[in-house]
Amino acid sequence: MFEERLHQLEEQHLLRRLLLIESEPGTVVTIEGRRVILMASNNYLGLATHPKLKQAAVSATERFGVGSGASRLVSGTLPPHEELEMALARFKGVEAALVFSSGYLANIGLIPALIGSGGLILADRLCHASLIDGCRLSGANLRIFRHRDTDQLRTLLARRSAGRDTLIVTDGVFSMDGDLAPLPELVELADRHGARLLVDDAHGTGVMGPQGRGTLEHFGLESRLSFHMGTLGKALGTSGAYVAGPASLIRYLVSTARSFLFSTAPPPATAAASLTALDILRSEPDRRTRLWENRDRFYKGLKALGFRTTDTVSPIIPVLIGDPDKALDMARLLLKQGVYAPAIRPPTVPKATSRIRATVTSEHTSEQLKTVLAAFQTAGQELDLI
Numbered sequence: 035m036f037e038e039r040l041h042q043l044e045e046q047h048l049l050r051r052l053l054l055i056e057s058e059p060g061t062v063v064t065i066e067g068r069r070v071i072l073m074a075s076n077n078y079l080g081l082a083t084h085p086k087l088k089q090a091a092v093s094a095t096e097r098f099g100v101g102s103g104a105s106r107l108v109s110g111t112l113p114p115h116e117e118l119e120m121a122l123a124r125f126k127g128v129e130a131a132l133v134f135s136s137g138y139l140a141n142i143g144l145i146p147a148l149i150g151s152g153g154l155i156l157a158d159r160l161c162h163a164s165l166i167d168g169c170r171l172s173g174a175n176l177r178i179f180r181h182r183d184t185d186q187l188r189t190l191l192a193r194r195s196a197g198r199d200t201l202i203v204t205d206g207v208f209s210m211d212g213d214l215a216p217l218p219e220l221v222e223l224a225d226r227h228g229a230r231l232l233v234d235d236a237h238g239t240g241v242m243g244p245q246g247r248g249t250l251e252h253f254g255l256e257s258r259l260s261f262h263m264g265t266l267g268k269a270l271g272t273s274g275a276y277v278a279g280p281a282s283l284i285r286y287l288v289s290t291a292r293s294f295l296f297s298t299a300p301p302p303a304t305a306a307a308s309l310t311a312l313d314i315l316r317s318e319p320d321r322r323t324r325l326w327e328n329r330d331r332f333y334k335g336l337k338a339l340g341f342r343t344t345d346t347v348s349p350i351i352p353v354l355i356g357d358p359d360k361a362l363d364m365a366r367l368l369l370k371q372g373v374y375a376p377a378i379r380p381p382t383v384p385k386a387t388s389r390i391r392a393t394v395t396s397e398h399t400s401e402q403l404k405t406v407l408a409a410f411q412t413a414g415q416e417l418d419l420i
């Protein structure tokens with residue numbers, strides 16, 4: 035019975051509750067009537083509240099209404115959907131793209147369309163839950179390799195029976211650790227062993243690479259991978275996700291990806307706002323400059339204070355604590371000082387790696403980051419972390 039399980043979770047301090055943000059999700063938000071600095075959003079470039087995105091959403095709503103009314107295949111495909119897919123394909127330098135209502139839906143639709151029972155999936159241990167769920171749904175044999183461990187992956191590839199259909203699955207930027215997949219090695223290994231590679235670039239899109247095209251651009255690997263997926267709800271500030279690749283793959287997904295077929299099309303407002311977000315990536319590159327300046331300032335500040343972090347090279351900055359209760363105490367002490375950075379505990383992260391996951395955006399001011407660092411120092415000293 036779920037009541038019993040609920041009680042267990044409560045006893046183990048693993049019960050989660052929803053936190054209400056009572057204002058626009060900018061860098062300062064209202065939580066329980068108090069103004070606090072938000073260090074928890076994946077809205078890396080501040081686009082979720084950008085006036086041009088709001089305007090695009092309002093205009094599309096006025097023209098096309100609020101809801102799409104049906105799945106894309108029935109009668110839900112509206113001009114903003116097609117325009118967005120063409121713009122995504124141009125942005126990514128591929129033939130075509132397909133938009134899903136969320137990254138979760140994209141992954142649970144894409145993976146079972148790519149591979150089935152009889153196939154083998156090799157996935158990084160810290161892959162996003164939606165990738166793991168997609169792998170499970172596919173019915174393929176799922177093997178997990180240690181985080182970023184290309185030696186173990188090589189062994190697993192060498193050991194499988196010759197010619198077995200194989201898909202390697204990884205995040206581009208890992209969502210809880212902020213580090214990067216070793217993509218150059220993964221691409222080499224996939225090529226050498228005749229395996230395919232799926233990169234989920236949810237946290238790379240809009241952030242990594244000189245033009246913000248993502249982790250593949252960062253590594254100079256765009257020409258080496260024929261397809262990948264990413265999301266629109268993080269740096270692009272809207273919601274939804276895309277698969278970008280050859281026209282044949284996109285045509286195939288339209289007819290086979292169940293989370294695309296059997297789900298109502300995203301609202302026209304969301305598609306139109308995403309299209310505008312792609313324009314802004316190009317027209318306001320200073321947002322990315324400010325993001326990286328803020329990221330470096332905050333990361334160096336935490337290191338100088340003596341906090342332990344991961345191999346992060348992204349705007350995701352985890353402060354490793356270990357014990358889940360201590361991580362919760364840390365979050366509470368931060369909140370008391372007007373800083374919201376959440377504690378992340380199992381099952382979201384492995385045992386003994388409970389942490390505060392702080393994220394930096396282009397819109398944080400240096401004053402705000404100073405305040406946040408001071409709060410981390412006070413809380414860290416009180417808990418004997420530094």
Ligand SMILES: *Cc1c(COP(=O)(O)O)cnc(C)c1O
Nearest residue numbers: 136137138162164209236265267
């Ligand atoms: C957030 C995230 C997703 C899920 O995307 P949603 O659009 O939020 O459903 C998928 N993969 C990774 C790596 C993510 O970080």
